[in-house]
Amino acid sequence: MNKKSLLLLAGLLIFVSSCYYDNEADLYALYNNGDCQTANVSYSSTIQPLLNSQCISCHGSGLAEAGIRLDSYNAVTVQANNGKLYGTMAHSQGFSAMPPSGARIPACTLQQLQTWITAGTPNN
Numbered sequence: 001m002n003k004k005s006l007l008l009l010a011g012l013l014i015f016v017s018s019c020y021y022d023n024e025a026d027l028y029a030l031y032n033n034g035d036c037q038t039a040n041v042s043y044s045s046t047i048q049p050l051l052n053s054q055c056i057s058c059h060g061s062g063l064a065e066a067g068i069r070l071d072s073y074n075a076v077t078v079q080a081n082n083g084k085l086y087g088t089m090a091h092s093q094g095f096s097a098m099p100p101s102g103a104r105i106p107a108c109t110l111q112q113l114q115t116w117i118t119a120g121t122p123n124n
């Protein structure tokens, strides 16, 4: 390996590791600084808007992929209680990743979803 490619490689390593630390800083903020608000999670203000923006286009009145609709409280609680609502959004093993394309739902949002499910899926 000549000098030039060594320099290139070093530069690349520094670039890649700086990205890595950026991500870690984000995670640290999310979990250790209390930035993720889970105290006021409710069906109407947290869960419904999430499903409306991420899921309803394929799981609503027009289209109900896999026979699943997520446009009513009762239907949503079925998927919450059988583990699929969280499993699909968290990309857990054994579940289809939802939504099927794009990035996974942010960690804080998943935490809020889990909070709502653990609270017994209140209709609030």
Ligand code: HEC
Pocket (backbone or CB within 6 Å): 051, 054, 055, 056, 057, 058, 059, 065, 066, 068, 070, 079, 084, 085, 088, 089, 094, 095, 096, 097, 098, 099, 100
């Ligand atoms: C672009 C269309 C589309 C969107 C958006 C979408 N889904 Fe799906 N969903 C599908 C299709 C297609 C299937 C059936 C095939 C499969 O399981 O991958 C499915 C299946 C499912 C299943 C059953 C999968 C299983 O493992 O049993 C659940 C639960 C589900 N979706 C929940 C969601 C949730 C929650 C969201 C929003 C975060 C969402 N989906 C967004 C298309 C979509």
